Amino acid sequence: MRFNKPAYPTVYFSEEIWIKCPKCSKPALVKTELPKYTIPFPRGHESVCNCNHCGFQETNEKNWSGYVQGFINRACGNCGSAISHSTEPTKEPYDTSEITCDICKATREYKIQWYRYRNDKATDPYFGFDLWLQTSIKDNVLWLYNVDHLDYLMEYVNAKLREDDGRHKYSMITNLPQWVKFSKNRDVIIKKLNTLKKDFEKK
Numbered sequence: 001m002r003f004n005k006p007a008y009p010t011v012y013f014s015e016e017i018w019i020k021c022p023k024c025s026k027p028a029l030v031k032t033e034l035p036k037y038t039i040p041f042p043r044g045h046e047s048v049c050n051c052n053h054c055g056f057q058e059t060n061e062k063n064w065s066g067y068v069q070g071f072i073n074r075a076c077g078n079c080g081s082a083i084s085h086s087t088e089p090t091k092e093p094y095d096t097s098e099i100t101c102d103i104c105k106a107t108r109e110y111k112i113q114w115y116r117y118r119n120d121k122a123t124d125p126y127f128g129f130d131l132w133l134q135t136s137i138k139d140n141v142l143w144l145y146n147v148d149h150l151d152y153l154m155e156y157v158n159a160k161l162r163e164d165d166g167r168h169k170y171s172m173i174t175n176l177p178q179w180v181k182f183s184k185n186r187d188v189i190i191k192k193l194n195t196l197k198k199d200f201e202k203k
């Protein structure tokens with residue numbers, strides 16, 4: 001099986017994040033609606049956390065002084081091929097980036113969508129709640145924002161052929177720790193991810 005999904009950055013999955021409800025410890029959802037025009041970041045987006053189990057709700061998100069990451073996900077303006085480009089995480093977002101299409105080589109300027117970027121803690125970047133989807137493997141913790149994120153990782157780990165050619169330097173896959181990429185760890189990671197998903201779907 002070949003892994004040839006677009007090179008998404010982790011932030012691509014951050015519009016819906018499952019966290020552990022601070023009141024009842026069940027899964028609650030942090031939903032973020034990104035603005036159409038994001039400059040200046042981070043104004044204009046709206047995040048809300050809702051727990052369907054106990055009714056907990058939070059709308060006052062924490063101020064953000066950390067990194068943001070940009071993502072361009074669209075069709076090439078010249079030939080229509082899919083373009084997915086992640087920027088380097090930065091504290092100073094900018095408006096557009098010049099991207100050269102891999103297929104037709106046309107270079108155009110595209111608008112960047114910015115997201116809060118966090119990779120140091122298994123918490124959501126808006127409220128700082130603990131992520132619900134996390135599992136320890138040996139001494140490491142693997143965390144995911146939502147089930148699409150989990151499925152994406154699972155497909156990558158499962159694949160024997162991985163297209164990871166280094167062009168997408170800031171994608172989620174490129175930034176995975178090495179132990180996730182070792183084929184000797186494949187079975188244990190898949191098992192853990194399956195358990196995590198089943199457990200989540202029961203809640």
Ligand SMILES: [Zn+2]
Pocket residue numbers: 021022023024025026028051052053054055056
């Ligand atoms: Zn709750």
Ligand SMILES: [Zn+2]
Pocket residue numbers: 076077078079080081101102103104105106
């Ligand atoms: Zn093109």
